[in-house]
Amino acid sequence: MQNEDQPGGTPEEQKAGGPERYAFEAPQRPSGVEFKKVRRAVAPGAQPRKTAKGRRRWPLITAAAVMLIVLVWAGMVAVQGVRAKGHLETAAGLFSQMQQQLQRGDLAAAEGTLAALRAETRAAHEQTTGVAWSAASHVPLVGDDLAAVSQVAAVLDVLASDALGSLLDAAKGLDPQSLAPQSGRVDLAPVVAAGPRIAAGLASIRSARQRLAGVDTGGLMGPVRTAVEQLGDGLARAEQVAATADRAAKLLPVMLGADGPRTYLVLFQNNAEVRATGGMPGAYIVVKADAGAIRIADQGSAARDLKVFDPPVQDLGEDLTALYTDRPAVFPADVNLTPDFPTAAALARDMYRKRTGVAVDGVLATDPVALSYLLKVTGAVTMPQGEPLTADNAVRLLLSEAYAKYPDPTDQDDYFAGAARATFDALLAGRGDPKGLLAQMARAAGERRLLMWSARPDEQATLAGTVLEGRLPEEDKDAPTVGVFLNDGGGSKLSYYLTEAATLTAGDCAEDGGRLLTLKLTLGSTAPAAGLPAYVRGLALSGDPHTSRTNVMVFSPTQGGILSVTSGGQEVDLGSGIERGRMVGVITVDLPPGASQTYEVTLLTGPLDAAQTTVTPHLWTTPGVRPWDTRVDAGGACRPNV
Known part of the structure; x- marks a missing residue:
């Protein structure tokens, strides 16, 4: 060199x-001479060359500059995070506040809260976007958390700016008072106008759910993962509410005759003689609706006016016939031996058509317990005979005392028909607080005491999956569903005295990813040992006129089955069949007055979603005179052995 x-x-x-x-x-400087x-x-054209010392200095300066930039960048992200956290916490409080205002019906206050909410979610979204935050979302360890926070802020901003605004606008046009019948007519214009706004709000919520579903929560820190999961749960509930409103906005106008007259058969189920959907169809009324105007066009008794059909009105098919014989297609009182309301409703429609020549557009069903809920709002109604019907005495009068007061079945039918008409007239007159009526109707529907079926396939498709449909799901996609349904087996009215309790527990995992379930079922009787009218005692098929006989049907989850039934440690004989892809086990239970009987049923589900962290089964039961005592216990997820 x-x-x-x-x-x-x-x-x-x-x-x-x-x-x-x-x-x-x-090498030496002479005296007086300076070297320069x-x-x-x-x-x-040549470039100056740097010294070694100069070359060492520049990497240090560059590293320091980069470190300074990183620190500034990290500081910016940290500040943005703190600010975003504050905005999101404030937004959470405003969401809760707005929910309470909407529940109270204070729409003006909710509108003010929405404006403040929008400002907070917009600010949170702005703080979690931009170059700095986007770059940080790719940093190992914390990047996925920052990206998730950004998604949460974006979803909340969309909800506040789009979904809630559309739904609030719809609510302002749907004042419950404007929906109350006036002189037998419902104004359909507000519902028609609100429909597009509700649909837009629902679409926005579904879009937000889809966006949030793209967030992988597997590697997130605990607080962030919890926030994402809670938002997901909240969006699921919001979608359910919005979807219900959307269905109502689509169905209510056309079903009340917005596009032409409609006719409906309304069945009143007598819970004193239990059937799978609630009770034996007794009295009925036929309602006509035309452009919102509603009137009663006919009424009668299933047994007296519809009578018996020979031959059966429909071929039930092999599965239903094996379970119920052909009785549901022969006797109007037995159309709902099956818990599948669309099947029962179609049978009832055919029976009414064959007797009257009128093909109704749909069938509804309710019961005296639901009527008592409505009477809480309308107040007492005057009966054609006997004392006024009130929320406190309706169930007792209609399901018990009427049989002692009116021994003749014809008089009983007239009394039940009078009760149905009096309550319906009170509703059409607009009696009671409309908001309260809607709440009580929602309560009845939630207990499956209000069921609806449309003979028009497009409208029935809109009802599918709702509590009004009265049909077990075709597939247990989210959770296994078990049904426990009751049918009177003694031709009596002793079901009025039944007590019911059921506990469903998720147990061990099966090798294919399924789950063992344990159902503990207890039926009891509070019937007196003597003194009941002959019509209540009925046919005494159990051998004792005061001993009730009930056929209990247990429906397994889809792709599953019933493994065993025991009582007191002893195996119980079990009838079995298939309905709509579910195994059905049938137990006949005889209960003397004051007695009870407990059964333990072991069931198996089909393979479940391995991604679920917990499994909570669903339990459906027949609505009774009194609420069931039920409990459902969840279990951890099952994963198939591979």
């Missing part, structure tokens, strides 16, 4: 004055 202090370089460099260097004439630094002679 050539020394920098010695002449060198190429011949061309030497001719040009040599390479860049310092030149000294001697000789200017560098640089060849034309």
Whole structure:
């Protein structure tokens, strides 16, 4: 290597004055002479060369600059995170506040809260977007958490700016008072106007759910994962509410005759003689609706006016016939031996058509317990005979005392028909607080005491999956569903005295990813040992006129089955069949007055979603005179052995 202090370089460099260097004439400085630094002679076009010391300095300066930039960037992200957290916490409080205002019906206050909510969610969204936050979302360890927070803020901003605004606008146009019947007519215009706004709000919620579903929560920190999961749960509930409103906005106008007259058969189920959907169809009324105007066009008794059909009105198919014989298609009182309301409703429609020549557009069903809920709002109604019907005495009068007061079945039918008409007239007159009526109707529907079926396939498709449909799901997609349904087996009215309790527990995992379920079922009787009217005692098929006989049907989850039934440690004989892809076990239970009987049923589900962290089964039961005592216990997820 050539020394920098010695002449060198190429011949061309030497001719040009040599390479860049310092030149000294001697190692010692003579007295009085100062040496000066000789200017560098640089060849034309040549670049100055750095010293080793200079080369070492620049990487340090660059590293320091980069570190400073990183610190500033990290600081910016941290500040944004703190600010976003504050906005999101404030937004959460405003969401809760708005929910309470909507429940109270204070729409003006809710509108003000929405404005403040929008400001907070917009600010949170702005703080979690931009170059700094986007870059940080790719940093190992914390990047996925920052990306998730950004998604949460974005979803909340969409909800506040789009979904809630649309739904609030719809609510402002749907004042319950405007929906109350006036002189037998419902104004359909507000519902028609609100429909597009409700649909837009529902679409926005579904879009937000889809966006949030793209967040992988597997590697998130606990608080962030919890926030994402809670938002997901909240969106699911919001979608359910909005979807119900959307269905109502689509169905209510057309079903009340917005596009032409409609006719409906309304069945009143007598819970004193239990059937799978609630009770034996007894009295009925036929309602006509035209452009919102509603009137009663006919009424009668299933047994007296519809009578018996020979041959059956429909071929039930092999599965239903094996379970119920052909009785549901022969006797109007037995159409709902099956818990599948669409099947029962179609049978009832055919029976009414064959007797009257009128093909109704749909069938509804309710019971005296639901009527008592409505009477809480309308107040007492005057009966054609006997004392006024009230929320407190309706169930007792209609399901028990009527049989002692009116021994003749014809008089009983007239009394039940009078009760149905009196309550319906009170509703059409607009009696009671509309908001309260809607709440009580929702309560009845939630208990499956209000069922609806449409003979028009497109409308029935809109009802599918709702509590009004009265049909077990075709597939247990989210959770296994078990049904426990009751049918009177003694031809009596002793079901009025039944008590029911059921506990459903998720147990061990099966090898295929399924789950063992344990159902503990207890039936009891509070019937007196003597003194009941002959019509209540009925046919006494159990052998004792005061002993009730009930056929209990247990429906397994889809793709599952019933493994065993025991009582007191002993195996119980079990009838079995298939309905709509579910195994059905049938137990006949005889209960003397004051007695009770407990059964333990072991069931198996089909394979469940391995991604679920917990499994909570669903339990459906027949609505009774009194609420069932039920409990459902969840279990951890099952994963198939591979």
